[in-house]
Amino acid sequence: MAAGNFANCLPIILRFEGGKSNDPADPGGRTNKGITQRTYDAYRAARGEPPADVYAINEAEVADCYRRNYWDAVNGDALRPGEDLVVFDFAVNSGPARALRSWKAAIGAGNDLRAVIQTVCAGSRSAFSRKWDWKRQES
Secondary structure, eight states: OOTTTHHHHHHHHHHHHOSEEOOTTOTTOSEETTEEHHHHHHHHHHTTOOOOOGGGOOHHHHHHHHIIIIIGGGTGGGSOTTHHHHHHHHHHHHOHHHHHHHHHHHHHTOOOHHHHHHHHHHHHHHHHHHHTHHHHHHO
């Protein structure tokens, strides 16, 4: 079990999520630290707060948003170290439901940690490749 490993995994995720962007070709639109304006608005609404500019998001909100929307959604605290990171990353990039389907399929094929991580990573790469087809089509 990786209970409490969120604090170790989040900085790794954020290293690859970048800063502020607003690429007109990106269907996610206005984004900061991997959080889209739409996701930030929904996060704030769930907390009873008015919409705010995602570019002004603070570090505590970033961490809470990632925890609530992705880590908790895949039950990251119940996953083994390493497994938690790849499933969390998959959830961030392709959604928690898809990440969990991939993890469940990997577990169904066997419980070997290395094999599970490799299978989840392969599924993530495949999903990520399809997700970014819009970028190749724009070029």
